[in-house]
Amino acid sequence: MYNPQRIEKKWQKIWGKTGLYKTADKIKRKKNFYCLDMFPYPSGEGLHVGHLHGYIGSDIVSRYFKMKGFNVLHPMGFDAFGLPAENAAIKRKIHPKTWTYKNIRLIRKQLRTIGATYDWEREIITCEPEYYKWTQWMFLQLFKKGLAERAKVACNFCPSCKTVLANEQVVDGKCERCGSEVIQKEIEQWLFKITDYAEDLLKDLEGIDWPERTKTMQRNWIGKSEGYEIKFEIRNSKFEIPVFTTRADTLFGATYLVVAPEHPIISNLKSQISNLKFVEEYIEQSKRKTERERLSEVKDKTGVEIKEVKAINPVNNREIPIFVADYVLFHYGTGAIMAVPCHDQRDFEFARKYNLPMVEVIKPILQEKKLPERAPLVVSDGRFERAYEGEGYLTNSGRFDGMNSEIARQEIGAGLEKKGLAKKRVHYKLRDWLISRQRYWGAPIPMISCQKCGWQPVPEKELPVLLPKIKDYLPVGEGKSPLAKSRKFVETTCPKCGGSAQRETDTMDTFVCSSWYYLRYADPKNDKKFAAKEKLRSWLPVDLYVGGAEHAVMHLLYARFFTKVLKDLRRISFKEPFLKLRHQGTILGPDGQKMSKSKGNVIPIDETIKKYGADTMRLYEMFMGPFEATTAWDTRGIEGCSRFLKKVWKLMSNVKCQMSLYRKRKFSRNLNVKNEKLERLFHQTIKKVTEDIENFRFNTAISALMILVNELVKQPALEIRSLKLVVKLLSPFAPHLTEELWQKIRGCRGLTSTSWRGLTLPEFKSIFQEKWPKYKKELTKEAVITFIIQVNGKVRDKIEVEAGISEEEAKKLTLEREKVKKWFGSKEIKKFIFVPGKLINIVISDNEFVSNKRIRLFVNS
């Protein structure tokens, strides 16, 4: 009987004791393979079957590459800092560290039970001083390069978590973690200047093997747009308002300007504004709005004219009014826009509401006397219906009339550039990464504030700045970290002047910790460097990175940023951290809903393993569907995989009987009756499984194995060679079962009769030290094929023929078939279509054989 519980525990123990998955630091780079999982956050609930999906996939690939002869690095660790630990600590009155380590122990145990190949000696935990010393070191490098900046900025502040958040952590105006409404708050904060790398982050997406949707998401997030920055002078004033536009061709249609509420022009020209009180009131109002409120007003644009202040449109020197409105964002572009109501829907709505002039400057080009798609503005009783945002030719634009808009864009822009009124500019939506967090459970920011010398970095030799043990983790509200309560921590001396100074009390965003962890695995115990150069060289960049699509922008963007910075600092020699990225799909509960404790639809790992065994669970998770697809757990579906493994087990136990008969010389040496078809099936399966593993198509690999096994159980006798092949092919998917069978088969051959205790690697040769099977290309093709005979494209007959059948022969055989004859009788054959090795199609044109399509057409007309 197949008893997974027994053999799985046994092999996990043996693999662990013999050090099968220890990774050696040597061998040439090209024979090394770095397979990385996104490391888990040690949450209190542990893992469920959904979390394992990616880990199983990467484990299959790791085992496969190992058998292919690669030196595989497959490490695991924990992203251990973060808010939930702190919140749990407050709630349960235990230290965040205690809580975190308790969870780590739980998850580590769970990961062991699935039989993953992790080299636990390389485990890293981001909340350990040995690790965050280097996180702090990274901060210092960024600081020294001018990439870490302190600035007073309007921050996203979560009143419930009492901390600021990065833009990436605000979802729909709500805190990504707790869901509370995010408010805007001006606080002095540390920022990483990721925007300096916007272009590289965009450009280098080209060369990496990542899912297209992930690349697209990053591209959109970076949001590059090219255009001109155009200066609008202000009448009777030395000030000017620069605006950014991608549509310089519409400049003649710019009938007013709009500035963001935060725009400096308002305070600069205070004295000139006749309705200052009104304007200031509006600004106050918009400041009080939350991000969500602003978003919900997308349709209804509000604004106030700044009276008595007029701008000059540089192309025609016309005086135009200026408005302040919060639909213009201060942080994007120049914080001011030129409004072209006829050719921008937002400006159009605003102009209509406040009754502002509209000038049409782009006419769509008629295509075949028809308006193009997304038809442009329509004039009804002298009024426009909507803005036309497409291309066309210019009108009402002086000497540019009649010019194509795309050309005019360059011409007008270049013309103004010559006069010094415009310059070419590129803008990005990407904003700098705010990394300060006013929370306890994170890596302290290694900075010291001195009254005399300003902000000073903690000297590298003094790292790590240890996170002090404090009793009260409650944040101090008002944007102060709980660390501020510890005088012992705060009070220090200035590294520059030696005078008394204060430490920064904020901690770093946990995404900083995870932005470089993949480097640490190469050399996890190094206390002189974050990792030794030669070790980085032999392992990095990561060959395969597997993890959830939810990290498409945050983690993956930050990690790429860090890699680029380190490359520029000459600390590493590559510019992209993850060469190949694959996302695992989400596993939903049996009810088709996302698994969650509150819905009660969580499938726990432990119970599943107890019932079916880890191998069955692994197999089923991979068999459910395509790796990246979202699929619901089917409590009955797993039965099929369980049956399959039982079948394999049974197949082998039958063999054991046969083997003993063989020893009694009752069987011939060659147990297999010569079976060419089976031989070919083997080669086809090896090819299929090999290619499918490399392409992450585990579901079809498993189905190929099922087909092979279904065929094998029908055989009266089998060669040992064949059995070994099946076991090897199945081994990455079901490692415990196959290791057991492998050792049994070897036992059959009389090599060892084993008591498993006290084995060392040289004595015990694991199946995962064996070579992955190879196939012969010529044997992956069938010798005899089912040849299809079609009449007018419909299958009418099938014949078994040799694969290499010629056209002549095929025609002859076809015309002899009674079944085929019946379909054309005496009618004229118009043509034969012969597809070698596949089919023949006889085309008959006859009234009776008018295709149904035509009949339908006929009836319709």
Add this chain to the structure above:
RNA sequence: GCCGAGGUGGUGAAAUUGGGAAACACGAUAGGUUUAGGACCUAUUGCCGAAAGGUUUGUGGGUUCAAAUCCCACCCUCGGCACCA
């Protein structure tokens, strides 16, 4: 609204250089085995039809000897972004 992925049996899905639609599995039905249940084995299983045969890949159209696959239009689902000038 924009960007991306997708839409195939009762279910998860397979087939994408254009060439047998539904592999593999679940479920269901019938039979065998069993004291019974379970397990296992055999057969059937897209739909209509007694059969011959017809018909079927979100909808409509097109290209082709031949379309799930290519082209055009539309509908729907999921994911992301969203006043980004």
